[in-house]
Amino acid sequence: xxxxxHKFSKVLFVSxxxxxxxxxxxxxxxxxxxxxxxxxxxxxxxxxxxDPNIAEGSGTQEILxxxxxxxxxxxxxxxxxxxxxxxxxxxxxxATYTFTLRDGIxxxxxxPVTVAxxxxxxxxxxxxxxxxxxxxxxxxIESVETxxxxxxxxxxxxxxxxxLAICATIEAAIVPADVADLETNPIGTGPYKxxxxxxxxxxxxxxxxxYWGEKAHIKNVTLKVIADSDAIVMNLEGGxxxxxxxxxxxxxxxxxxxxxxxxxxxxxxxxxxxxxxxxPFDNELVRQALCYAVDKQEIxxxxxxxxxxxxxxxxxxxxxxxxxEELNDVYATDVEKAKAxxxxxxxxxxxxxxxxxxxxxxxxVDTAQVLAEQYKKIGVxxxxxxxxxxxxxSDVYQNRDFEATVVGVDAxxxxxxxMLSRFRSDAHNNFINYSNxxxxxxxxxxxxxxxxxxxxxxxVHYKECETxxxxxxxNVYIQDMCELVAINxxxxxxxxxxxxxxxxxxxxxxx
Amino acid sequence: MKYAAKKLVTMLITLxxxxxxxxxxxxxxxxxxxxxxxxxxxxxxxLEALREQLGLNRPFLERxxxxxxxxxxxxFGVSYKYKMPVADMISSKLPxxxxxxxxxxxxxxxxxxxxxxxxxxxxxxxxxxxxxxxNQIMMSVPHxxxxxxLTYIFGLVLKLFTPGGFVSYETDFWRFxxxxxxxxxxxxxxxxxxxxxxxxxxxxxxxAKDYVRTAYSKGNDTRGVLYKHVLRNxxxxxxxxxxxxxxxxxxxxxxxxxxxNIPGIGRILLTSIxxxxxPVVEAVIVLIAAVVIVTNFCVDIIxxxxxxxxxxxxx
Numbered sequence: 067x068x069x070x071x072h073k074f075s076k077v078l079f080v081s082x083x084x085x086x087x088x089x090x091x092x093x094x095x096x097x098x099x100x101x102x103x104x105x106x107x108x109x110x111x112x113x114x115x116x117d118p119n120i121a122e123g124s125g126t127q128e129i130l131x132x133x134x135x136x137x138x139x140x141x142x143x144x145x146x147x148x149x150x151x152x153x154x155x156x157x158x159x160x161a162t163y164t165f166t167l168r169d170g171i172x173x174x175x176x177x178p179v180t181v182a183x184x185x186x187x188x189x190x191x192x193x194x195x196x197x198x199x200x201x202x203x204x205x206x207i208e209s210v211e212t213x214x215x216x217x218x219x220x221x222x223x224x225x226x227x228x229x230l231a232i233c234a235t236i237e238a239a240i241v242p243a244d245v246a247d248l249e250t251n252p253i254g255t256g257p258y259k260x261x262x263x264x265x266x267x268x269x270x271x272x273x274x275x276x277y278w279g280e281k282a283h284i285k286n287v288t289l290k291v292i293a294d295s296d297a298i299v300m301n302l303e304g305g306x307x308x309x310x311x312x313x314x315x316x317x318x319x320x321x322x323x324x325x326x327x328x329x330x331x332x333x334x335x336x337x338x339x340x341x342x343x344x345x346p347f348d349n350e351l352v353r354q355a356l357c358y359a360v361d362k363q364e365i366x367x368x369x370x371x372x373x374x375x376x377x378x379x380x381x382x383x384x385x386x387x388x389x390x391e392e393l394n395d396v397y398a399t400d401v402e403k404a405k406a407x408x409x410x411x412x413x414x415x416x417x418x419x420x421x422x423x424x425x426x427x428x429x430x431v432d433t434a435q436v437l438a439e440q441y442k443k444i445g446v447x448x449x450x451x452x453x454x455x456x457x458x459x460s461d462v463y464q465n466r467d468f469e470a471t472v473v474g475v476d477a478x479x480x481x482x483x484x485m486l487s488r489f490r491s492d493a494h495n496n497f498i499n500y501s502n503x504x505x506x507x508x509x510x511x512x513x514x515x516x517x518x519x520x521x522x523x524x525x526v527h528y529k530e531c532e533t534x535x536x537x538x539x540x541n542v543y544i545q546d547m548c549e550l551v552a553i554n555x556x557x558x559x560x561x562x563x564x565x566x567x568x569x570x571x572x573x574x575x576x577x
Numbered sequence: 578m579k580y581a582a583k584k585l586v587t588m589l590i591t592l593x594x595x596x597x598x599x600x601x602x603x604x605x606x607x608x609x610x611x612x613x614x615x616x617x618x619x620x621x622x623x624l625e626a627l628r629e630q631l632g633l634n635r636p637f638l639e640r641x642x643x644x645x646x647x648x649x650x651x652x653f654g655v656s657y658k659y660k661m662p663v664a665d666m667i668s669s670k671l672p673x674x675x676x677x678x679x680x681x682x683x684x685x686x687x688x689x690x691x692x693x694x695x696x697x698x699x700x701x702x703x704x705x706x707x708x709x710x711x712n713q714i715m716m717s718v719p720h721x722x723x724x725x726x727l728t729y730i731f732g733l734v735l736k737l738f739t740p741g742g743f744v745s746y747e748t749d750f751w752r753f754x755x756x757x758x759x760x761x762x763x764x765x766x767x768x769x770x771x772x773x774x775x776x777x778x779x780x781x782x783x784x785a786k787d788y789v790r791t792a793y794s795k796g797n798d799t800r801g802v803l804y805k806h807v808l809r810n811x812x813x814x815x816x817x818x819x820x821x822x823x824x825x826x827x828x829x830x831x832x833x834x835x836x837x838n839i840p841g842i843g844r845i846l847l848t849s850i851x852x853x854x855x856p857v858v859e860a861v862i863v864l865i866a867a868v869v870i871v872t873n874f875c876v877d878i879i880x881x882x883x884x885x886x887x888x889x890x891x892x
Binding site: 108112114115123198264265291292296297301454456457460461463494 | 670
């Protein structure tokens with residue numbers, strides 16, 4: 067009896083060993099098969115759509131950047147460079163834009179890009195061939211004409227100097243007029259072409275041999291969905307992915323020296339955003355007191371090991387000419403002053419409020435915790451309420467049902483308006499209910515200056531807007547967070563962009 | 578027959594209630610599918626247009642009954658987020674989760690049956706005590722934690738598999754299976770521990786009964802008594818456990834899928850919940866509920882076959 071059992075356990079042991087060997091053999095196979103270059107990149111969520119004109123979410127758009135291109139596109143310094151167009155001229159004070167189609171440019175399916183494709187794409191986004199405009203800024207388009215087979219003339223209802231920046235977004239990508247369903251058959255002009263997709267698993271891309279510009283260095287790119295952030299380190303260490311953008315400082319610390327950590331900025335303004343319409347935040351003195359009580363450096367030290375760039379208004383450094391570094395020091399940490407302001411405002415014993423924080427952003431949660439500690443010193447109690455991102459979108463962003471929230475606000479284009487337009491009293495996305503007549507007037511002046519092409523005057527007015535936001539303490543501005551990219555040392559060439567873009571074509575293999 | 582019909586009706590009512598509750602829950606929790614899809618880029622016009630397109634502006638009951646009518650006809654609808662048919666989304670991922678449940682179930686049966694009998698036969702000896710201690714530990718460790726430990730030991734230290742290196746069954750079936758082995762061990766271990774413990778206790782209990790002595794007195798040897806008499810009776814509670822476990826494994830794999838980065842039904846369910854993608858969530862939950870109910874039904878039947886004394890129908 068016992069003998070028999072013994073035999074059985076032997077069989078069991080051998081069969082287990084066999085399965086392990088199979089597992090082992092399987093793994094050896096997925097390293098280098100074939101001679102073509104490849105890289106696997108982790109992405110935190112699956113792409114929501116493969117149609118650039120309707121794709122939502124920066125996580126999707128930053129990847130589609132590699133497949134599609136607009137007439138223009140941003141480079142890593144934030145300049146706009148020609149893409150599908152080879153150049154443009156502006157006339158009528160910014161009311162007419164004439165683009166020249168790039169010679170010999172092809173779609174991934176081998177068809178040449180024609181002016182008809184461009185006309186179709188722009189009209190689709192502007193809602194000119196029926197339907198709502200897909201890009202709200204494109205509702206300004208009066209007409210799209212193609213006088214010859216090389217030029218596209220776009221006439222605007224109102225002159226605009228920022229129109230080119232909108233044309234450089236991924237939403238305004240040029241797509242073939244004769245491909246009906248981009249969702250299943252994504253065809254663009256970018257350096258990578260689509261190969262396959264498995265929902266919630268991966269998206270496979272391959273470099274496009276007939277790309278008009280500098281071709282991609284790595285032939286095969288697999289974008290792997292890693293939905294569980296706790297699995298990121300294991301996936302990197304185990305070799306399932308070679309690169310992952312936006313890893314946290316904690317994850318970075320857990321990585322071995324097989325990986326290089328690149329440090330950039332997230333290009334957003336993290337802050338404690340205050341609902342300016344609810345008590346006590348409708349009182350400017352209270353808001354100023356909250357600003358004085360904050361020690362930004364301490365937050366950076368606690369949350370991201372000192373990495374990050376403190377900011378003082380709704381503008382981050384990558385914006386260059388619009389960014390005002392001097393605003394950082396307006397509210398140098400001063401607990402006594404904060405207390406005095408609170409007393410003056412009628413809250414000598416402080417008050418308590420609730421700060422809603424999206425729980426999926428650990429850095430915002432950590433920041434809120436440090437803030438709550440700092441506010442204790444001035445007698446203010448901040449109760450942290452963690453909410454789901456979708457609840458944040460509906461409660462805080464849409465219904466404006468909140469007192470304070472810690473989030474980062476980013477820009478979809480490198481135009482000042484992308485950061486500043488939301489603080490106009492009547493802006494639909496003014497979720498903090500900021501209302502300041504002086505600000506509205508200044509913003510109007512900036513727009514007026516832009517309309518006549520006076521960029522310098524516009525910049526002055528935009529800077530004035532930023533100053534108003536700081537002086538009235540619209541929000542408690544904290545920092546432009548640091549972005550860490552973990553990349554296996556076998557690869558190099560990663561470039562940070564001032565917008566949400568992952569430029570895969572620049573990556574190459576280190577010999 | 579009457580019994581089966583009664584069971585079927587209960588099953589349908591349960592499924593109906595579950596589908597309604599899911600719809601209802603989505604109606605009261607904060608969040609909005611249109612807003613979740615558009616995010617902070619949304620403008621009031623685009624939001625309104627999308628809500629209109631998805632039919633979110635219509636009354637709750639109207640939407641529910643329309644969904645139900647389509648569902649019954651086999652039309653599961655289209656995902657709000659991914660704009661593809663829900664049936665396609667599920668059918669491409671279902672084999673992954675089902676395969677995981679089946680492998681773990683097989684592991685459980687293959688390991689726990691001999692181990693349970695072995696410990697029962699050696700009860701009180703050192704080997705039995707040792708196995709029971711290990712057993713107790715395995716039972717107390719949650720499977721997701723076990724998953725993390727396994728990934729660390731076998732993935733990172735021993736490098737027997739690539740963590741996150743999942744390969745779809747469509748690409749390479751054997752690599753797919755080999756990747757699933759460790760996740761399945763994580764799912765199976767606590768269940769193995771549970772059934773070993775149950776089988777051991779049950780065997781010891783049965784072995785002490787009078788009929789065993791009678792069987793011996795009739796001239797049976799130990800093995801004969803064990804397999805013909807004791808095991809057959811001792812299996813009854815174990816079968817119940819296994820039946821519940823099969824459904825449990827299907828659900829348990831949802832958590833393990835996250836740990837091992839496997840894009841199965843669990844991944845689809847979790848992301849759809851966060852995107853408020855009702856059609857997908859509804860379909861997945863009703864499917865899981867149906868599996869649980871059907872498994873329980875089958876267990877009842879097997880129960881009856883295993884032990885003719887039990888009459889579930891109550892003729």
